Amino acid sequence: MKSFNIDEIKNDVEKLTKEYFGELLDKVILYGSFARGDFDEESDVDFAVFLNLEESKISNYMNEVTEITSNLSIKYGIIVSLVLISNFTFDKYKDVLPFYKNLVKEGKIVYG
Numbered sequence: 001m002k003s004f005n006i007d008e009i010k011n012d013v014e015k016l017t018k019e020y021f022g023e024l025l026d027k028v029i030l031y032g033s034f035a036r037g038d039f040d041e042e043s044d045v046d047f048a049v050f051l052n053l054e055e056s057k058i059s060n061y062m063n064e065v066t067e068i069t070s071n072l073s074i075k076y077g078i079i080v081s082l083v084l085i086s087n088f089t090f091d092k093y094k095d096v097l098p099f100y101k102n103l104v105k106e107g108k109i110v111y112g
Helices: 006-024 055-076 087-093 098-106
Strands: 025-031 045-051 080-086 108-111
Touching (some): 006 108, 025 098, 045 087
Antiparallel strands (some): 025 108
């Protein structure tokens, strides 16, 4: 793993998600081992990107996700992953789905 500053990655993710998603972007949350502080050399950096968009339209933005994650992964020498989440779906299931419950419990807000 190359040496990097997690704040630099967070800043880049915020900048790029604003650029790619514009008004659709509601918030960005860091989750997983970097949010908990228990990361190691095998860890990746995980972000949940919340969009004001219906779940059925989320898949239309996978090219943007691929472009952002591949560019940042190359730049920083660590795997950066983004998961797009519909605000509408999250609000409906945040108290039910384990992944969503974990985002609420352990996630760190990067933007929003």
